């Protein structure tokens with residue numbers, strides 16, 4: 158079992174509350190605990206603050222995203238999961254992404270082992286995304302404060318992922334950067350953008366072109382009566398996929 162170090166990020170998982178933090182002297186509404194005592198001990202310990210019990214575990218992606226700083230609109234795990242399932246991306250993949258934004262997609266791809274080369278043209282969002290990568294210890298996310306329209310430096314890329322305004326203007330550059338069999342993925346909020354991207358895709362040697370939308374409807378079960386929740390997140394974005402051949 159992996160041991161906690163003084164640089165570890167830990168999740169205190171309680172019944173109603175959770176905290177992501179470093180091993181520090183910690184206080185919350187339930188009481189306090191000097192987490193520095195846990196350094197050198199394996200993850201998985203149970204501690205008490207007042208009457209409340211917590212288990213000390215390694216944070217997963219969803220815990221990190223809750224604590225990450227947000228700038229522009231982010232790609233949610235329900236959409237990054239579709240990107241993973243369609244492309245099969247995983248350990249060792251070289252991914253180019255624009256823009257980095259808040260770095261939510263970068264972290265989702267990095268945690269499964271991709272190396273993410275992310276372009277972000279706005280300084281304030283470059284700082285948010287690179288700050289999040291640093292805070293959660295992702296050494297396989299490399300954010301560059303640059304406009305992707307000025308060129309993609311990486312070659313033989315396994316996936317180019319675009320979540321930015323006017324992505325159709327980057328399709329040709331993405332095509333040239335991709336390795337044979339590599340994927341172009343575009344996340345667009347509006348269908349007009351999807352159409353523009355399709356027109357560009359048609360000009361290049363792409364195959365396996367598809368558009369997907371991921372709609373999640375959560376259910377509730379109260380007092381033995383079960384039904385879909387009244388409100389849902391109706392739309393995030395369309396995902397366009399195309400594979401270089």
Ligand SMILES: C[S@@+](CC[C@H](N)C(=O)[O-])C[C@H]1O[C@@H](n2cnc3c(N)ncnc32)[C@H](O)[C@@H]1O
Nearest residue numbers: 231232256258259260261262277278304305321
């Ligand atoms: C919606 S956000 C991306 C969010 C990101 N996918 C996430 O999950 O956190 C779009 C970002 O693209 C950036 N952007 C727009 N055009 C760009 C370009 N040509 N090159 C690099 N970044 C660009 C914007 O500054 C903005 O931060």
